[in-house]
Amino acid sequence: MGALPEFAFARPATLAEACALLAVEGARAVAGGTDLVPNLRRGIERPAQLVDLGGIAALDRIEERDGALALGAGVTLARLADDARIARVLPALAEAARSVAGPAHRSAATLGGNLCQDTRCVFYNQSEWWRRANGWCLKRDGDTCHVAPQGRRCHAAYSGDLAPVLLAAGAEAETATAAGTRRVPLADLYREDGAAHLTLAPGEIVARVFVPAPTPGRRSGYRKARARGAVDFPLAGVAVVLVVRDGAIAELGVGLTGTNSRPFRLAGTEGFVGQPVDDALLASLAKLIQKQVSPMRSTVTQSYYRRQVASVLAQRLVRELAAG
Amino acid sequence: MPKRLLTLAVNGRRHEIAADGHALLVDVLRDALGLTGTKQGCDGGECGACTVLVDGAPRLACLTLAASVEGRAIETIEGLARSGRMSALQQAFHERLGTQCGFCTPGMIMAAEALLRRTPHPDEAEIREALAGNLCRCTGYVKIIESVRAAAEARP
Numbered sequence: 001m002g003a004l005p006e007f008a009f010a011r012p013a014t015l016a017e018a019c020a021l022l023a024v025e026g027a028r029a030v031a032g033g034t035d036l037v038p039n040l041r042r043g044i045e046r047p048a049q050l051v052d053l054g055g056i057a058a059l060d061r062i063e064e065r066d067g068a069l070a071l072g073a074g075v076t077l078a079r080l081a082d083d084a085r086i087a088r089v090l091p092a093l094a095e096a097a098r099s100v101a102g103p104a105h106r107s108a109a110t111l112g113g114n115l116c117q118d119t120r121c122v123f124y125n126q127s128e129w130w131r132r133a134n135g136w137c138l139k140r141d142g143d144t145c146h147v148a149p150q151g152r153r154c155h156a157a158y159s160g161d162l163a164p165v166l167l168a169a170g171a172e173a174e175t176a177t178a179a180g181t182r183r184v185p186l187a188d189l190y191r192e193d194g195a196a197h198l199t200l201a202p203g204e205i206v207a208r209v210f211v212p213a214p215t216p217g218r219r220s221g222y223r224k225a226r227a228r229g230a231v232d233f234p235l236a237g238v239a240v241v242l243v244v245r246d247g248a249i250a251e252l253g254v255g256l257t258g259t260n261s262r263p264f265r266l267a268g269t270e271g272f273v274g275q276p277v278d279d280a281l282l283a284s285l286a287k288l289i290q291k292q293v294s295p296m297r298s299t300v301t302q303s304y305y306r307r308q309v310a311s312v313l314a315q316r317l318v319r320e321l322a323a324g
Numbered sequence: 325m326p327k328r329l330l331t332l333a334v335n336g337r338r339h340e341i342a343a344d345g346h347a348l349l350v351d352v353l354r355d356a357l358g359l360t361g362t363k364q365g366c367d368g369g370e371c372g373a374c375t376v377l378v379d380g381a382p383r384l385a386c387l388t389l390a391a392s393v394e395g396r397a398i399e400t401i402e403g404l405a406r407s408g409r410m411s412a413l414q415q416a417f418h419e420r421l422g423t424q425c426g427f428c429t430p431g432m433i434m435a436a437e438a439l440l441r442r443t444p445h446p447d448e449a450e451i452r453e454a455l456a457g458n459l460c461r462c463t464g465y466v467k468i469i470e471s472v473r474a475a476a477e478a479r480p
């Protein structure tokens with residue numbers, strides 16, 4: 001892998017300046033660079049201009065009011081992992097941040113970059129000569145998907161650790177362009193297409209993430225399965241937020257990552273409200289997860305394992321959180 | 325592509341360097357400043373050999389655009405020795421055989437240095453966590469962890 005391709009570089013101090021720079025065709029945002037720079041080095045991405053969001057103080061804030069959080073997209077994962085307010089209000093987010101890559105990644109990597117990281121595949125996260133030898137692939141520069149050659153879409157897996165937690169907690173994203181800002185449910189940021197998994201318009205960035213205040217007594221957790229204990233993406237990752245009242249579920253949110261081309265909130269968990277956390281409930285939960293995940297052969301680990309482990313992680317986590 | 329003038333503060337000294345906008349910190353340190361202690365061991369973000377400190381926090385120089393750390397305090401392995409004497413942490417790696425071929429060592433030591441500044445007396449789990457992103461093909465890690473622990477124990 002050689003040096004980086006050529007691009008111009010700007011480091012604006014305000015969000016407005018950043019949006020103006022990003023409105024130009026070929027411009028691309030960079031935050032910590034821990035996801036984008038390897039892809040630049042591998043010739044996967046060739047932006048004409050990088051706009052570094054790291055100099056924008058307004059994106060670097062964590063605010064909390066009565067349990068509701070407003071998180072700047074530029075906050076680093078190291079900070080998320082250590083912040084006392086997050087540990088109190090949504091401990092799963094700190095857990096998830098702590099589980100990303102290694103310490104030297106986390107001191108650069110940001111919330112926005114984590115949410116908007118590229119999808120991953122064994123046929124994609126490779127050097128230029130490796131991909132060329134394989135005729136590239138549908139996601140970039142080629143016309144066949146080596147994972148599902150008959151299909152017409154890319155099945156690369158979204159593998160960010162933070163999104164499932166924020167989805168389980170019902171977060172919203174504030175996005176910004178030169179034309180202004182809008183606020184959307186976080187789930188709307190993603191679509192089930194490995195080659196175009198973000199719904200952001202060209203030049204549009206995530207500015208902040210809002211997490212609503214929790215119901216009293218809410219517990220949360222995050223678990224990921226990975227091949228090694230550190231510096232590894234989730235083969236499957238599960239976030240759970242749970243409120244148990246008088247022995248019955250009052251609220252249950254489940255977020256998943258690593259299994260599909262987008263992170264998603266498990267549909268149908270409202271059906272469990274009012275039920276106790278017992279074997280029958282956990283069996284139904286596992287069934288629901290198996291129905292909605294669709295891991296493909298985009299990792300060296302078999303997709304069958306990723307499907308199984310997603311539901312097992314969720315069962316264990318719900319049981320653990322219910323036990324307190 | 326026009327070069328730009330970068331002002332980088334490395335090991336307490338200001339350097340003005342004419343560099344490309346797309347220059348990586350690891351290349352600027354090694355090629356422009358001659359600080360070859362920082363190693364490049366992989367093709368991007370996987371091995372930790374390029375670990376340096378930016379404002380005291382560990383960072384991978386191979387994933388860091390040099391222009392993004394202008395004005396920040398950058399420290400490399402060369403900044404640890406004082407008038408020709410190794411730091412306590414370097415000395416511990418030397419005495420406890422925490423280094424064999426030495427290729428991972430600068431990154432290991434900078435990652436450990438960041439830990440000891442934040443947590444002067446870490447337990448083994450904290451040492452392992454702090455070094456989790458640094459790969460070593462030689463030592464099997466046992467001696468590395470011993471070295472960091474020895475340096476911590478020698479502290480007041």
Ligand SMILES: Cc1cc2nc3c(=O)[nH]c(=O)nc-3n(C[C@H](O)[C@H](O)[C@H](O)COP(=O)(O)OP(=O)(O)OC[C@H]3O[C@@H](n4cnc5c(N)ncnc54)[C@H](O)[C@@H]3O)c2cc1C
Nearest residue numbers: 031032033034035036101110112113114160161206232369
């Ligand atoms: C060895 C290694 C291991 C890793 N392990 C993990 C892991 O276990 N879990 C995990 O989740 N990730 C992992 N990562 C990926 C990466 O480190 C994280 O996703 C990180 O949080 C990315 O954040 P960043 O700020 O560095 O993003 P960048 O690399 O700066 O950006 C990533 C992408 O997001 C876009 N972007 C950045 N900020 C914004 C914004 N505000 N709005 C819109 N778009 C934006 C960029 O244009 C780019 O496309 C790993 C990376 C490496 C190299």
Ligand code: SF4
Nearest residue numbers: 121137145154155156
């Ligand atoms: S899933 Fe197919 S198209 Fe997508 S990255 Fe992998 S091989 Fe390429």
Ligand code: FES
Nearest residue numbers: 365371372374386
């Ligand atoms: S050279 Fe930077 S992590 Fe390997």
Ligand code: FES
Nearest residue numbers: 424425460461462
């Ligand atoms: S001493 Fe050789 S790689 Fe660590």
